[in-house]
Amino acid sequence: MEKFTGRVWVFGDNVDTDQIIPAERLVASNLDHLNDFIFEKVRPGFAQEVRKGDILIAGRNFGCGSSREHAPLSLIEAGFSCIIAESFARIFYRNSMNIGLLLVECSVEDPREGCEATVDPDNGRVVVDGREYTFPEYPPFITELVNSGGLMNMVKEGRI
Amino acid sequence: MGKTIAEKILSRKSGTDARAGQIVMADVDYVMVNDVTGPIAFREYEKLGTDCMCKDRMVLIPDHYVPNKDVASAEQAKEMRDFVRKHELPNYFEVGRSGVCHQLMVEEGFAAPGRLIVGADSHTCTYGGINALSTGIGSTEAAAAFATGRLWFKVPETIKVVLKGKFRENVGGKDLIIRIITDIGVDGANYKAFEFHGDVHNVPVSDRLTVSNMAIEAGGKAGIFPCDDLTLEYIKDTVRGDYEAVEADPDAEYCMTLEYDLSELEPMVAYPHLPSNGRPVREADVTIDQAYLGSCTNGRIEDMRIAAEIVKGRRVHPGVRFLVVPASQKVYRQMIEEGLMQIFLDCGAFISGPTCGACLGGYMGILAAGERSVSSTNRNFIGRMGDKNSEVYLAGPAVVAASAIAGRIVTPDMLEGQ
Numbered sequence: 001m002e003k004f005t006g007r008v009w010v011f012g013d014n015v016d017t018d019q020i021i022p023a024e025r026l027v028a029s030n031l032d033h034l035n036d037f038i039f040e041k042v043r044p045g046f047a048q049e050v051r052k053g054d055i056l057i058a059g060r061n062f063g064c065g066s067s068r069e070h071a072p073l074s075l076i077e078a079g080f081s082c083i084i085a086e087s088f089a090r091i092f093y094r095n096s097m098n099i100g101l102l103l104v105e106c107s108v109e110d111p112r113e114g115c116e117a118t119v120d121p122d123n124g125r126v127v128v129d130g131r132e133y134t135f136p137e138y139p140p141f142i143t144e145l146v147n148s149g150g151l152m153n154m155v156k157e158g159r160i
Numbered sequence: 161m162g163k164t165i166a167e168k169i170l171s172r173k174s175g176t177d178a179r180a181g182q183i184v185m186a187d188v189d190y191v192m193v194n195d196v197t198g199p200i201a202f203r204e205y206e207k208l209g210t211d212c213m214c215k216d217r218m219v220l221i222p223d224h225y226v227p228n229k230d231v232a233s234a235e236q237a238k239e240m241r242d243f244v245r246k247h248e249l250p251n252y253f254e255v256g257r258s259g260v261c262h263q264l265m266v267e268e269g270f271a272a273p274g275r276l277i278v279g280a281d282s283h284t285c286t287y288g289g290i291n292a293l294s295t296g297i298g299s300t301e302a303a304a305a306f307a308t309g310r311l312w313f314k315v316p317e318t319i320k321v322v323l324k325g326k327f328r329e330n331v332g333g334k335d336l337i338i339r340i341i342t343d344i345g346v347d348g349a350n351y352k353a354f355e356f357h358g359d360v361h362n363v364p365v366s367d368r369l370t371v372s373n374m375a376i377e378a379g380g381k382a383g384i385f386p387c388d389d390l391t392l393e394y395i396k397d398t399v400r401g402d403y404e405a406v407e408a409d410p411d412a413e414y415c416m417t418l419e420y421d422l423s424e425l426e427p428m429v430a431y432p433h434l435p436s437n438g439r440p441v442r443e444a445d446v447t448i449d450q451a452y453l454g455s456c457t458n459g460r461i462e463d464m465r466i467a468a469e470i471v472k473g474r475r476v477h478p479g480v481r482f483l484v485v486p487a488s489q490k491v492y493r494q495m496i497e498e499g500l501m502q503i504f505l506d507c508g509a510f511i512s513g514p515t516c517g518a519c520l521g522g523y524m525g526i527l528a529a530g531e532r533s534v535s536s537t538n539r540n541f542i543g544r545m546g547d548k549n550s551e552v553y554l555a556g557p558a559v560v561a562a563s564a565i566a567g568r569i570v571t572p573d574m575l576e577g578q
Contacts, residue, residue: 014346014434018541023520027225027232028199028239041548061347064379065541066520067282067296069200089379090314090351091282095298141183141312152204155304160185160312 063092162409197280200299259488289369333367334556342438350379451564454485458536477567
């Protein structure tokens with residue numbers, strides 16, 4: 001898997017999908033610019049500040065709530081390379097891994113917004129602001145899913 | 161070692177000896193999408209360029225923004241209709257012959273004991289109330305299931321919930337599930353399933369569906385009840401095809417056991433902005449602007465009967481809008497036949513046709529800044545039903561009805577003399 005280095009944004013526990021992208025934005029005509037609405041209710045103006053390659057670090061249960069795939073799609077379109085959180089809600093985890101947003105389950109102590117983070121998924125290593133953390137290996141199926149470029153590639157290749 | 165219901169269903173559907181923690185590929189009985197999650201699935205499916213499509217297993221139900229809210233939602237709903245016509249899909253439910261997707265999945269007999277059902281909507285876990293392993297998925301994987309009829313599943317660990325006794329008057333499934341979520345937290349069941357044991361025969365199927373519906377609010381993959389005589393009676397006129405109920409082995413392994421004495425439960429309300437902020441209603445001191453009765457959680461005929469009994473002969477508080485939204489056309493018709501419409505009209509309620517509408521902050525009951533709603537829905541996140549400075553308090557149908565009359569959040573027995 002690819003290694004990532006990027007600027008850090010910090011969020012707390014239980015960030016739900018309504019916060020990531022509100023329900024009123026979930027219409028098909030918005031599908032090519034979902035990033036415009038990212039976190040608009042809880043952090044107005046956020047969409048303009050995110051740069052390609054940024055990394056989001058959060059607490060427990062990131063992505064809880066609805067099954068809207070618009071949530072990981074908007075994070076990808078905004079430019080996030082990966083999300084690091086203490087834990088992820090399960091539908092958000094499935095959605096993200098299926099469509100190519102890398103999630104890293106790892107507890108980071110008091111991350112500082114704007115600092116630099118590096119993620120090395122194959123070696124289970126995260127460095128945030130110079131401090132190193134480790135996280136467990138992905139199950140073999142998840143590694144295969146990510147390396148295939150997502151679920152639909154696996155379907156095309158007849159592996160599902 | 162024996163197996164839980166989730167392990168048994170996933171074993172059967174994957175043809176493997178499925179155990180908690182493994183990832184298996186399993187055949188799904190049905191895959192459901194709605195008007196919000198459908199369009200991404202349709203686009204992903206078309207990109208595959210395949211002729212394979214499991215048409216009989218696909219169920220398409222527009223419910224979030226229909227009847228069309230505005231031009232954007234009209235275009236979105238049309239995308240589903242166009243996809244249905246192009247592929248000649250048999251299981252599409254048009255406005256007027258439809259309702260909230262999870263209510264339809266049960267009413268139309270797609271959900272049944274022992275089945276494995278996925279839906280691109282997080283509350284797909286509802287059908288655990290009738291012994292299915294059903295769970296929410298994303299749009300892209302719905303598209304994969306359209307083509308292959310299969311998906312990957314992590315076999316969940318299971319939390320055993322032992323129920324004792326019987327609900328008191330005006331206490332029901334909503335109060336139980338708010339209690340459970342409050343006890344274990346909004347991620348207390350993340351990646352896990354609940355399995356209900358004990359005096360389940362004392363819990364009406366409608367209440368079971370409410371409990372299973374909100375398993376996701378504790379992060380749960382599913383909330384599964386056993387199949388008993390009440391289940392069979394509930395589904396007998398509507399179920400499609402064969403099914404095989406599943407029960408847990410006596411020596412199945414559970415990651416945690418919770419016990420609840422139903423006779424000690426009292427009416428609960430979950431304060432903003434998490435479903436885990438539950439408190440007894442008697443401790444609440446909250447005035448309201450709106451009371452919302454409806455949704456896949458509590459929009460069934462049983463909920464309407466409970467609420468109608470409470471508001472009968474009373475008037476909605478002058479400062480409150482009371483919105484009554486039956487979860488399906490069938491519920492709507494039953495309300496007319498049983499005289500409930502008359503009761504709600506007489507008390508000063510607004511009654512609409514079925515839609516998810518305001519539950520997710522879509523339309524038909526959006527809250528302004530500073531407004532508060534008591535709601536029989538399932539989520540009270542920041543801005544869930546409107547402005548980011550509005551507030552949603554989750555409760556069961558009895559508390560919603562009583563609060564509509566009182567103008568503040570109360571239990572029905574606090575209405576004496578009103």
